[in-house]
Amino acid sequence: MILIRPRFEILNISADLTMIEQAGRTCYKSEAKITGVSATEFVRSILKRGHESVIEHSSVTVRIVCDRGVTHEIVRHRLASYSQESTRYCNYKGGVTFVIPPWVNITAGEYNDDMAAGTMDSYMDRFWFDSMHHAESMYIGLINGGWTPQQARSVLPNSLKTEIIMTANLREWRHFFNLRTSPAAHPQMREIAIPMLSRFKRCVPVVFADIHVKKA
Secondary structure (H helix, E strand, C coil): CEEECCEEEEEEEECCHHHHHHHHHHHHCCHHHCCCCCHHHHHHHHHHCCCHHHHHHCEEEEEEEEEHHHHHHHCCCCCEEEEECCCCCCCCCCCCEEECCCCCCCCCEECCHHHHCCCCCCHHHHHHHHHHHHHHHHHHHHHHCCCCHHHHHHHCCCCEEEEEEEEEEHHHHHHHHHHHCCCCCCHHHHHHHHHHHHHHHHHCHHHHCCCCCCCC
């Protein structure tokens, strides 16, 4: 059994501010004001005015590695494209990977029964660990007994690791971060969304710098 922490990777950024400016100025027929350095200030200005439809002309693609409970919430953002690891076709009989919740104090790594002993001080942490170990044992037993992956997956919990590729335009990413970094968001969602927002701010500061994370 393998236990991991969630992570993400930005695969592609198509954030051409000059294209956004060109699209935006088409609305006002002010293309003559375009200069070699005018795009950033134009984008900042339209965002202040709430004219966010213009930034839909650019997008970002991210690979997110998290548990399936989190992806159930991610895919509710309908203005995006997704490609997700399939539990129907992926066979985990060689070992199941689970994502450690942020409130569980367990070191990431590969575990067997002998290694588990003495590694957890908290009874509740050990209870979670044993639940994952049991789920893995049941899954592998069903596979070895002749069930297909799409049948055996029924015993796997929300903590099952999954990978999802998400592509969304910049406006939808702003909506995503405003919702998913909020103190009202699920702790595991915030665990991945807050550092992702920080990276977006470094990559496209003019679009994301005004989104602030509030403490829970």
